[in-house]
Amino acid sequence: MATRVGMEVSIAAAEAVKQANVDVIAAYPITPQTHIVEHLSEVVNNGELDAEFIPVESEHSAMSVCTGSSAAGARSFTCTSSQGLALMSEIVYITSSLRLPILMLLANRSLSGPLSIWNDHTDVMSIRDCGWIQVFVENGQEVYDHVFIGYRVAEDRNVLLPFMVNLDGFVLTHVIEPIEFLDQEIVDRYLPPYQPKYSLHPDHPVTMGAFATPALYTETKKAQTESLTEAMPYVLKAWQEFGDMTGRYYHPVETYKTEGAKVVLVTQGSLSETATLAIDSLQGAGEPVGLVKIRLWRPFPFEEFKEAVAGADLVVVMDRAISYGGPGGPLASEIRSALYAQEKRPRIVNFIAGIAGRDVAPEDFVHMIQQAQERPGEWYELYGVRE
Amino acid sequence: MDKNLDRLNVYASRLISQKEYFVPGHRACQGCAEALALRLVAKALGRNNVIASATGCMEIVSSPLPLTSWNVPWIHVAFENAAAVASGIEAGLKVLMRKGRIPPKRINVMAMAGDGGTSDIGLQALSGAMERGHDFIYVCFDNEAYMNTGIQRSSSTPFGASTTTSPAGSVVPGQTTWKKNMPEIAVAHNIPYVATACSSYPFDLMEKVKKAAAIEGPAYIHILSVCPTGWRLPPQMAIHAGRLAVETGMFPLYEVEQGRYHLNIDLSELRPIEEYLKIQGRFRHLTPEMIEQIQQRVGEEYEKLKKKVRMTNEGQE
Amino acid sequence: MAKPEHEITWKELNVGCVIDEPGNAAAYRTGDWRSQRPVYNKDRCIRCGTCYIFCPDMAIKILADGYIEHDLYYCKGCGICVEECPTDAITMVDEEE
CATH class of the missing domain: 3.40.50.920 (Rossmann fold)
Structure with missing residues (x-):
């Protein structure tokens, strides 16, 4: 049965990523996100999670690596904060247009300047229109739960969109809270391996990221905005099923x-x-x-x-x-x-x-x-x- | 050296596969030697290849939705991140094979970008990918300026060249800086394979690509890609210009395998640089003094390269 | 063959605008860019394939007997094959001729 453990929220988040059996993790350190990636590198290096951990040279590359790995069909994860989000924002917009189900934890922090490492929502609001599914969580348990919920929604064939979980920097990332852990078999049942609709593989060559002229661009954007609006019932369904399984029900x-x-x-x-x-x-x-x-x-x-x-x-x-x-x-x-x-x-x-x-x-x-x-x-x- | 082909194997063209992975119907300019280079690279890599492309000429000519010139899986994400996207593809395929979710198979991953996407805006992502040691090939198609946006100078534009942002003015005569030595930057990452190539030497180019694919770890190939539009050169002269770049020593063909340099065409005497410069409109304004300056620099660089060949092969043969 | 871009509705686009017909750009004619076209003199051809290997537009086919044929659907008329042919077996003529 589920176990309840007192744990730093960042560590619990990383444990959830491990339990979600993520394939590729690409991240660059930025306060206050660091504890999440530090712990992830530990679980990978200790053989607790079979994943590729890519310590990239920038957040721009973090999102670019995730874009490549997700396009190859791998469950992909990154997390960042503030300036890191600002740097990767170019690619954040592209992953949603490519409809790649990447999960990102955003440890919310102010944008410079003046430089500040502390918490507010100026980072996420700067990319409000990036086309991702975006949720806000309130406590450590919600962070943990939304790693599974996020992938479940994102990878749904009817959705196929990236998913962003906003958790407040420091006040959530750095505090110890009681977390109720899910048994692995429950996670595995809720979150089966990702089955991409299209992926980069020589057996079925596809072209991704073709450009559109004005004759077609508007249609691509209509398709994209509809995909986000139409994701709503699948978000509700994933929350309902998660609630039925754990007793923790979430609502928009x-x-x-x-x-x-x-x-x-x-x-x-x-x-x-x-x-x-x-x-x-x-x-x-x-x-x-x-x-x-x-x-x-x-x-x-x-x-x-x-x-x-x-x-x-x-x-x-x-x-x-x-x-x-x-x-x-x-x-x-x-x-x-x-x-x-x-x-x-x-x-x-x-x-x-x-x-x-x-x-x-x-x-x-x-x-x-x-x-x-x-x-x-x-x-x-x-x-x-x-x- | 034969007039047209490296290796004197005049009939070799007939022996190579006629299968194309970068197909006709692409929208590159007349006489685009970059499209030719890309065709040869794709041919050399064959079917089991996944490509991450940077924004640029080759991206635009090959992927106008809903059409694609690609017979292999191909993705474009942005300008500066081809190496990072390729890192992700390589990592993704590797872990999926390891976890048994896709069948094990040797799949080559290639990143491609122009000189701007490589030596300017994409340098950081490329450096990161080479340093991390991903098993991939990075191909830089160097046409020596931002051709896709209208011939603006890059750090790969040669000294003296007139571009739309380094115009030959009455005070400043074109590009004032020397071409960034991108292959040497790749070598400095201690990766197993670095090579230069040119589509005027198609068999040499294809052999290098195949060699790069066979090697584990990062490989970097820098291909001089003659751009008749940007260099202001009649399109039929594109292959000839590439040959002159090599024979004058402007663009030597060499490989660096596990740190050992090897000149593929070791010229005992370089042709005068003027032969290369005078056929291109971008160099038309050069004064004899500037030509002499370039001649001297090319000679020095060529000697430096030969020294590296000697130094890295000492006691080996 | 893909629909022309101005006829495609948003519902007809694949997820993420993926193109799942490899190489479908081969339907695109680039031959009408040409102002000059290559004329091939088989008698001079030594079947070396030089023109084939240097064509940036894959517009030259090597036939079973080793001789070549230009594919004017794609040939943009750059003249590289003329310039590179070691036996001058190809010449360019104006399209009007």
Whole structure:
């Protein structure tokens, strides 16, 4: 049966990659992703995982190696952070157009400059439109689980898309949490070996990555965007089956005490756990405040989100990235779009907080909600900045 | 040396397989000796070959969706990463065979790129792949400028050449730097096989490719690929120009096997460099002083190469 | 033969725009790029195959008897075969002629 072990989340993530029987790992060290790849190199060098570990000379090559190995039919893995993602982003866009089911763990960290190794979501938001399936996780268990779920979805013949798991740098990667490990036979049943539809092999020569002229490019992009939208039911199916197997059910949008809530706080990632404490204290004081967590970022769960905030008059969105010169944070933009056509639309207030690891305590969430309630209109601000 | 063919085996062309893996209907310019080089490389490697291509002329002429000129598996990802993509393919095939998921078989993996994709933007990925020791062949098709984007200079453009970003101006007379010695950079990685080749010497080229495929570990082949469009040369002169590049010492044909240098065509006397320069529009503006400067440099480089041949073979024969 | 690009609908594209018909570009005619065409004089040909090996467009076939034939569907008229032929068995003439 499943065993529960206290373990650093990065190590648990690497153990999941091992249990997923990954064939090729290509990665370049960057804080705070390093513990994941260090442990992976250990399990490969100790013979616990039969895989090719390619210590590449850059993140650009990490994603390029994974593109080559996945195109050859191998289950391929990489992980990075921040500047590493920025460097590999050129190829990140290409892997989704090639429809290669690579899994990437992104240990979220701010983008330079100024240089900062600390956690926020500016890295992932810079490649929002890269065509990958993108999820946010909240704790170590979710990281571990989503390695299997990610491959299961990505390699589904009806999907064939790369899958990105966003886990907050340091606050998740470097903490020790209780992780419930799956028995290998359960993993193997849930995640059989990858059977590519097309692969690079002389027995069946195919051409991948042909260029398109304007006469055909639009059709290639239509096919790609449809593939991501149409992935939704397969994501739901993979989560359902995982839940049936483990008792841990995941949803594109998750709610906490939203029943009857007039005010809804919206978060992504590990700060959602902190936010629940704020909700508890506000509800204890009689405030009708609930929490909505966006787990699935792409494809965006518009319907599920609308349903989750249906009763709210005020939606307070906490972003962890800025859109310079734009309307606030990327999450708030998405939410405004999702709710724009509603007949009765809640007021939307946007805070950008927790940038580059700046602490956001439960009291801060309480404070944000109170500010949003007191100050009318729709606005955004950088929370807690010194004037 | 025979007028047309290396080896004096005049009838050898008839003996090689007529099977093409890079098929006709490709859209390279008239007289493109790079397309010829690619054809010969693909022929030499045959069926059991997987190719990772960089962005560039050969990628564009061979893969306009929904058409492909390729009879072997081929992938293009980006400009600077052919060596990294090839690393991934090699690793993927190897591990899948080891895990019994595909049948064991000798499959050659080849990365291909132009001189820009190799000696400029792709140098890091190539260096990484050579250092890691992947079992693959990297072929650089060197036409001495960014031809696909319209003849801009690269680090592989020879001194004096006029390109669209090193134009022969009234003050600066074309390219001011000397051609980057890419084969020597490959040699510095201590890989088992490095060679230069030219499509004007088709049998020499094909033999080198076959040798590279047979060797375990990284192999690097640098092929001078005459570009009539970019060099401003009548297309029918492409093969002739390649021959002159070799015979003047501009582009010596040599191999470095396990660190030992070998000159494939050891010229006792180099033809005057002017014979090579004067047939190309890109060198038309050169002054006699500049030609002399190039002549001297070519002579020095050739002597250096011969010295390396002597040094690395001492006591061996 | 693949459909022309301007007729392909998005649903007809393979996953990842993979092309699974190897070498289907062979259907593409490059012969109409030509302004001059090669004319072959069999009497002068010594069947060495030099023209065949140097053709960048694979537009020369070696026949069973060792003589050659130009494939004008592909020949772009570069003239390399003329230049390289050791016995001057090939000449170029203008297409209008």
